[in-house]
Amino acid sequence: MAESPLAPEWLRLPADANDLAPGLWPRTATRAADGAIAVAGVSAPALAAAFGTPLYVLDEADVRARALEAREAFESAFAGIGTSVHVYYAGKAFLSTQVARWVSDAGLNIDVCSGGELAVALAADVDADRLGFHGNNKSAAEIERAVAAGVGAIVIDSVQEIERVASEAARQGRVQRVRLRVNSGVHAHTHEFLATAHEDQKFGIALGDAASAVAAIRSHDSLEFLGLHCHIGSQIFGADGFASSAARLLALHARLVESGPVPELNLGGGFGIAYTTADTPTPLGELAESIARIVGEECERLGIRVPVVAFEPGRAIIGPAGLTLYEVGTTKDVPVTVPGTPEATAVRRYVSVDGGMSDNARPALYGAEYSVRIASRVSEAEPALVRIAGKHCESGDIVVYDDYLPSDVAPGDLVAVPATGAYCFSLASNYNYLGRPPVVAVRDGEARVIVRGESERDLLARDVRIDERNA
Structure with missing residues (x-):
């Protein structure tokens, strides 16, 4: 039988329409x-x-295995350049109390981006210190609850949010650890990426405004600055976009180190998976090795110590x-x-x-x-x-x-x-x-x-x- 003239170019007529294509299905399918x-x-x-x-x-076994493999892949790659890694599971991909426990058992931290997701993670008995809280418009109630719970890091998404988190932490007599989300000007999707001077999006702040924002964070005794955070896109194949983004972030990181500690760098997630036989995602182990090499080379060129690096896979684990x-x-x-x-x-x-x-x-x-x-x-x-x-x-x-x-x-x-x-x-x-x-x-x-x-x-x-x- 011939291929249908209505089929897209990437879709090939299968020799057997019953076959389960490798890479698309759960491992036990x-x-x-x-x-x-x-x-x-x-x-x-x-x-x-x-x-x-x-x-x-x-x-379940597949989810647990992929979570463990992700952690081990990044830990191994970055140990090779003399640093450690925090791997967060991006809860927005799929979150329930059971899934939270599976990934936590595998040694992953968890990212949440709403009060509801925070509630699920806490209900799963995940240690709040292992949670990161994202979001471009966290409510006062969400900030209050995150600080009270002892969330390990709140990702600051705007200049206004600095004062909100600092004020709430001070009110509770706590020192809240925070990251600052910045836009590197790199946007990636599948095998393509675009590097520009600015990004037109709702998340984060421009690179050019980051230094002043970090100074504002450091001016508050109730905040502890952990480092920069960036997310360049979703369903990404290959390391080129991460390489370009990391280089831009590390240049800023090096300037920030001159005026205070910057222990971490969070490069986000967005690692792609196969949805069809035309998709050829890069294995996480290969991505980890490539990104680690890039980070190591850039830090050596800049003459700075390699920071602790964080990543946030979600789809690659549960999808x-x-x-x-x-x-x-x-x-x-x-x-x-x-x-x-x-x-x-x-x-x-x-x-x-x-x-x-x-x-x-x-x-x-x-x-x-x-x-x-x-x-x-x-x-x-x-x-x-x-x-x-x-x-x-x-x-x-x-x-x-x-x-x-x-x-x-x-x-x-x-x-x-x-x-x-x-x-x-x-x-x-x-x-x-x-x-x-x-x-x-x-x-x-x-x-x-x-x-x-x-x-x-x-x-x-x-x-x-x-x-x-x-x-």
């Missing part, structure tokens, strides 16, 4: 003897029967360890004009599932690409180009824009979308009054709910008029 996808020994049909669909599934299960409801063949040849048409098969943009907003928000496989069986039918559509009243409600599935995909089939561990649960909504799906952890042949799904009763419980009517 396999095809069971009956052809169903299984994760950690638990089959997709068994998961769907027990917990329903849509369903977020996390491979590949998750998948989402859906049940197919309808299929529909739609004739579409072939681009560049208006006289020709080809068929795009729309496969509608029982979830959509409420459980994975990334395709609608960013045009994010995903992959898909039938999860309940295998098939020898020829591959057909499909588009996995959600059930919401939006034409942009797409889960997977383009992939090949066996052409006999039909209502009642289960399909699995891999690499959904990051930013799917975090961005989930109740659009069209759909309840957010449960999250199930699988390990050693067993499955358990770690975040309960929402029922219609849950959704109606917040409706005040219903409460009044039943009073």
